[in-house]
Structure formats: C-alpha cells, structure tokens
Amino acid sequence: MPTVLETYIENRWMVQPNHSNHLGSTHGGNVLKWMDELGAMSAMRFAGETCVTARMDQVNFKRPIPVGDTALIEAFVYDTGETSVKVRLRVARENLRTGETESTAESYSVYVAVDEDRDPVPVPDVTAETDRGERLRQRALDGEANR
Numbered sequence: 001m002p003t004v005l006e007t008y009i010e011n012r013w014m015v016q017p018n019h020s021n022h023l024g025s026t027h028g029g030n031v032l033k034w035m036d037e038l039g040a041m042s043a044m045r046f047a048g049e050t051c052v053t054a055r056m057d058q059v060n061f062k063r064p065i066p067v068g069d070t071a072l073i074e075a076f077v078y079d080t081g082e083t084s085v086k087v088r089l090r091v092a093r094e095n096l097r098t099g100e101t102e103s104t105a106e107s108y109s110v111y112v113a114v115d116e117d118r119d120p121v122p123v124p125d126v127t128a129e130t131d132r133g134e135r136l137r138q139r140a141l142d143g144e145a146n147r
C-alpha cells in the first residue's frame with residue numbers, strides 16, 4: 001500500500017515573460033496546466049498506471065505570481081476510491097533571492113487510473129504511516145470538507 005509521502009512531489013517553474021499576462025504576472029492558464037501535470041505525476045506514481053484528470057476542483061487565485069518569481073507547486077495523494085485518486089495541490093510564489101514563499105492558489109483534484117483502452121482500473125488504498133503523512137492527509141480531508 002503506497003504511503004502519502006511516497007506520492008509527494010514538489011516542482012518549481014521559473015516564471016518567464018512568455019508565461020505572463022499583460023499585467024506582468026503568470027497567466028492563470030499556465031498555473032492550471034502546471035498544477036494538472038504535477039497532480040497527474042503524483043497520481044501515476046501512486047497508482048502505477050496512467051491517470052487522467054476527471055476533476056479540477058474550484059481554484060481560487062489569491063495572489064499573482066510576478067515574472068521573475070518561482071511558482072512552487074506541491075502535490076500528494078490523500079484519498080482514493082475504487083479507481084479514482086484524490087490529489088491535494090498547493091501553489092506558492094517563491095522569491096528566488098530570499099527563498100520567501102507565499103500561498104497563491106490551491107485545489108483538490110481527482111484523477112482516474114485507466115488502462116490502454118482508457119477504461120478505469122482499480123487503485124490501491126493510500127496509507128499515512130508517519131506523523132507527517134497523517135498530518136498532510138488529515139489537513140487535506142478537512143480542507144476538502146470545509147470548502
């Protein structure tokens with residue numbers, strides 16, 4: 001049974017002018033794409049199968065990510081169904097010079113494991129195993145319930 005921490009993936013994108021909108025901050029569509037890709041990687045690492053996005057939950061953009069900052073995104077699996085995998089996604093802007101981060105967006109996404117015919121296939125259960133894993137999972141479950 002895979003653990004929450006085994007599914008934990010963190011990635012950074014350096015925000016370049018070609019990622020920006022006309023206001024000089026990251027275009028929201030780019031942030032959504034990066035979130036979706038990282039979530040799919042986490043789900044696939046967990047399931048050991050191809051995973052496709054079934055749902056991206058409500059995404060609130062709380063702060064912009066200026067060009068020159070880094071978009072820091074983290075993803076981990078916190079719950080499962082028969083064939084579906086729930087992934088918590090959190091985005092922060094990171095100042096490269098200071099390492100300071102501020103939360104900018106978040107989502108609770110659902111991926112579904114599929115076979116070669118794109119039919120859903122079963123996934124294992126996820127286990128917390130460690131205190132940190134349990135904290136991450138519990139916060140995600142609480143956050144999802146309180147949306």
Ligand SMILES: CCCCCCCCCCCCCCCC(=O)SCCNC(=O)CCNC(=O)[C@H](O)C(C)(C)COP(=O)(O)OP(=O)(O)OC[C@H]1O[C@@H](n2cnc3c(N)ncnc32)[C@H](O)[C@@H]1OP(=O)(O)O
Pocket residue numbers: 036037040041050051052053054055080081082083084085110112114115116117118119120
């Ligand atoms: C070999 C193939 C290559 C594939 C190639 C892709 C390659 C991936 C590479 C990675 C790259 C990354 C990039 C980002 C990831 C994309 O971009 S994926 C592309 C965007 N997503 C899609 O195209 C998916 C389109 N939708 C579908 O194919 C089907 O609706 C799905 C999601 C497979 C579900 O199939 P279905 O026949 O409706 O299945 P159904 O039995 O009703 O439900 C199965 C499960 O899905 C859940 N579910 C279905 N719809 C929803 C929903 N809207 N909300 C929540 N749960 C849902 C059900 O609750 C159920 O859960 P369990 O109770 O089993 O846990």
